[in-house]
Amino acid sequence: MKRFVLKKEPVSKPEYAINYASLLNEAQLEAVMHDEGPGLVIAGAGTGKTRTLIYRVARLIEAGADPNRILLLTFTRRAAREMLDRASSVLDERCRKVRGGTFHFYCSQLLHQYHEQAGYPQNFTIIDTADAQDLLHMLRAEFKFDKLKTRFPKKSTLQNIISASINRQQSLYDIVESGYDQFLGHIERIETLADAYRQYKEQHRVMDFDDLLVRTIELLQNETVLEQVRGRHEHVLVDEYQDTNAIQAELVRLFTPANGRVMVVGDDAQSIYRFRGADHKNIMRFPDLFKGAKRITLEENYRSTGNILQVANKLLEQAREKYEKKLYSMRETGDLPALVKTADTREQSRFVVQMIMNLREQEISLGETAVLFRNSRDSFDLEIELNRRKIPFIKYGGQKFSEAAHIKDVLAHLRVVINPADALAWNRVLTLIDGIGPKTAADLLNWLESAGNPYELASSGILSDKFKTGLLGLSQLLIDLKQNELTPAEALSQIHAYYKPVCEKKFDDHPKRLKDLEAFEGIAVNYRDYAQLLEELALDPIEATAVETEPGKEDEAPLVLSTIHSAKGLEWSHVFLIQCLDGVIPSGYSVDDPDEIDEELRLLYVAVTRAKDMLYISYPVLQHGSFGDVFTKPSRFLEGMGEQLLEPWLLVDESELPAASLPSASATALPATARGSNGQAAGDEA
DNA sequence: ACAAATACTATTTTT
DNA sequence: TAGTATTTGT
Numbered sequence: 030m031k032r033f034v035l036k037k038e039p040v041s042k043p044e045y046a047i048n049y050a051s052l053l054n055e056a057q058l059e060a061v062m063h064d065e066g067p068g069l070v071i072a073g074a075g076t077g078k079t080r081t082l083i084y085r086v087a088r089l090i091e092a093g094a095d096p097n098r099i100l101l102l103t104f105t106r107r108a109a110r111e112m113l114d115r116a117s118s119v120l121d122e123r124c125r126k127v128r129g130g131t132f133h134f135y136c137s138q139l140l141h142q143y144h145e146q147a148g149y150p151q152n153f154t155i156i157d158t159a160d161a162q163d164l165l166h167m168l169r170a171e172f173k174f175d176k177l178k179t180r181f182p183k184k185s186t187l188q189n190i191i192s193a194s195i196n197r198q199q200s201l202y203d204i205v206e207s208g209y210d211q212f213l214g215h216i217e218r219i220e221t222l223a224d225a226y227r228q229y230k231e232q233h234r235v236m237d238f239d240d241l242l243v244r245t246i247e248l249l250q251n252e253t254v255l256e257q258v259r260g261r262h263e264h265v266l267v268d269e270y271q272d273t274n275a276i277q278a279e280l281v282r283l284f285t286p287a288n289g290r291v292m293v294v295g296d297d298a299q300s301i302y303r304f305r306g307a308d309h310k311n312i313m314r315f316p317d318l319f320k321g322a323k324r325i326t327l328e329e330n331y332r333s334t335g336n337i338l339q340v341a342n343k344l345l346e347q348a349r350e351k352y353e354k355k356l357y358s359m360r361e362t363g364d365l366p367a368l369v370k371t372a373d374t375r376e377q378s379r380f381v382v383q384m385i386m387n388l389r390e391q392e393i394s395l396g397e398t399a400v401l402f403r404n405s406r407d408s409f410d411l412e413i414e415l416n417r418r419k420i421p422f423i424k425y426g427g428q429k430f431s432e433a434a435h436i437k438d439v440l441a442h443l444r445v446v447i448n449p450a451d452a453l454a455w456n457r458v459l460t461l462i463d464g465i466g467p468k469t470a471a472d473l474l475n476w477l478e479s480a481g482n483p484y485e486l487a488s489s490g491i492l493s494d495k496f497k498t499g500l501l502g503l504s505q506l507l508i509d510l511k512q513n514e515l516t517p518a519e520a521l522s523q524i525h526a527y528y529k530p531v532c533e534k535k536f537d538d539h540p541k542r543l544k545d546l547e548a549f550e551g552i553a554v555n556y557r558d559y560a561q562l563l564e565e566l567a568l569d570p571i572e573a574t575a576v577e578t579e580p581g582k583e584d585e586a587p588l589v590l591s592t593i594h595s596a597k598g599l600e601w602s603h604v605f606l607i608q609c610l611d612g613v614i615p616s617g618y619s620v621d622d623p624d625e626i627d628e629e630l631r632l633l634y635v636a637v638t639r640a641k642d643m644l645y646i647s648y649p650v651l652q653h654g655s656f657g658d659v660f661t662k663p664s665r666f667l668e669g670m671g672e673q674l675l676e677p678w679l680l681v682d683e684s685e686l687p688a689a690s691l692p693s694a695s696a697t698a699l700p701a702t703a704r705g706s707n708g709q710a711a712g713d714e715a
Numbered sequence: 716a717c718a719a720a721t722a723c724t725a726t727t728t729t730t
Numbered sequence: 731t732a733g734t735a736t737t738t739g740t
Contacts, residue, residue, distance in 0.1 A: 104729090104730085105729090105730080106730095131730060132730080133730050134730090157730090158729085158730085183733065183734070184733085185733085238729090238730050239730090241730090242730095301728075302728080302729075302730095303728095304727080304728065304729085305729065305730080403727075403728080404726085404727055404728075405727080405728085406726075406727095406731075409731085426728080426729085429729095463719095464718075464719095465718085466718045466719085467717090467718090468716080468717060468718085469717080469718085567730095568730075569730090570730090592727085592728065592729095593728080594727090594728045594729065595728090595729085613727095616727060616728085617727095618727070619727090628728095632728080
């Protein structure tokens, strides 16, 4: 029955098991069914972007595409996993065979596979941001730049500058001039360091995150490799395209097969990674890069109530650079988002906790609620309050679990065993020993390079009584780890035992950290060998910083605390946005650059559009600083919003309320709605 | 000369 | 809070 007339007929249904037309709106359907040539989907927040991608994957497979030859690039590995999970439940298990992951992950796969052409050993190691910083720290000491009279950038700043220079494809000078002008006097030293850093990485055959992308582009200059790589992609799909930078855009171009089957999805109004070189205009330049790209726009929002979208649209109106679309809510109007002014941070925390407890009584579970903030530290006070009230929560964003000092300490021991040439890990391991500082460690390292057996530390020439015992202990541990073939979990448990006293001495909060280590051993059970554990951890660090679970209630999904950046692509029924202050959002660092201000505005836009049913924006009037209290102003972005957009809530002291309204309470504040008695506000129900 | 203890200060966001 | 500068101690 295969007929050459098929093309002329309306989209044929009988071929598909899934009835796409009934499950998707017109624009979504168009994106899912799009066949030849490049496609660009501009999808506003909550317009079913992910849904469209999922159904497209299913549709392509149904149409006969080999799942293995579909490449799905996402921003995080979590997003890739979720998408393929959902696609599998929509269609079937074939969807799991889709190639996918982050740009970094896919590049690292290619580089391992074509290591010869790339000029690297098969087992090159990937260093994460913290390693890169440690390396710069070491180099800075080597060049004696740490003993200068004028202020020199600290290691994290140095790493930021170097990485920005690569990702934004600008010279170090330009980066320093535009963002770090206080260090312009040191520009030559910074250039020296960046050069030494690059050399070290080449000599030791390690790559940082940026190298993974840059080296892949270099690799694909090889025509044979390029043909092979392209040849294995039948379709390329890219999510969150607005957050790609020029390097990633080039990768997409290189990955795309000759048939031009590439589809990218994104929202220029949600571009929030400028600092990493992303340019929200990139997505609009896609048609220049891929001629004849079909453009599809999704504007119907299924997520948020009308009132929430009004606030979102009002935010975008303030942008200097206009965005082309406006969101239309497909839902009811809903309640007005709340604007809550609190006396100080403590009161804000108590307000949030109180509201969350009230919501829980109204059958809105913790898992349907999230608290968002600009900076990771903005939730510190709230975390204390949540702990006090025994409310389980999980925090995303900020420092990662596997980047915490104590976890890195433990991992360094593993790294030394896998790769005795890993100077960074040695440095870390050695300086943990009492009596060994940077200098002695460097001397020992020097000796190590010529040593026959690097683990027989005791035979080194420079043994002093001061640290002899410690060094012997370390030697013992490393030999144990090397000789007995242990699983990663067993090895970690050995290291844990060795590290325990060190940890107790080094950290005041050792009980918490030792508990983390136990949890880490549990996680390590899932890994085959040391090397796999280390590489996966570098590319996909364990995101959650702290999980606090109340015993017995483990099945209830915990409350989510998240930075706005980490909340991208997610949604919750009720969303609290705390610390909505001028100087926080927009960040105080961005106020003199209009482009940066626009980015902060988009950030706020992302935060607001995470909410499905109700949004609470709060800010404290007074902040307790180290120099005394400081009066603060709400975010400038909220200024133009009248009471018809945001409803001001008053916090009423408990003592002024009828006794019944609060079940258990210390001096907790309670919101009262200005709308009178019918309000949904907390406390009214119970 | 180097390590350890203490005081101070400046703080984004992520692969 | 953690990273850095300064002081104290061995």
